[in-house]
Amino acid sequence: xxxxQRRKGESVQINHDITITIADIRSDRVRLAISAPRExxxxxxxxxxxxxxxxxxAHGDAPDALLDxxxxxxxxxx
Numbered sequence: 001x002x003x004x005q006r007r008k009g010e011s012v013q014i015n016h017d018i019t020i021t022i023a024d025i026r027s028d029r030v031r032l033a034i035s036a037p038r039e040x041x042x043x044x045x046x047x048x049x050x051x052x053x054x055x056x057x058a059h060g061d062a063p064d065a066l067l068d069x070x071x072x073x074x075x076x077x078x
Contacts, residue, residue, distance in 0.1 A: 008023075020035075
């Protein structure tokens with residue numbers, strides 16, 4: 001894993017076609033602007049985990065996992 005420090009407005013380039021820019025920083029939240037080709041899937045990790053748990057619960061593999069799903073999704077603060 002690579003850990004970088006960036007300031008608002010600074011970017012990180014991945015290969016030649018993906019750019020991640022720090023769009024805004026507010027207290028403990030960072031807003032990212034991601035520029036990538038349409039064929040590159042960009043998904044939030046907590047949503048991927050929620051989908052995995054939901055699919056496992058639907059197949060009967062993890063009945064309690066569906067309840068755990070609600071604890072993995074952050075609540076929206078006012």
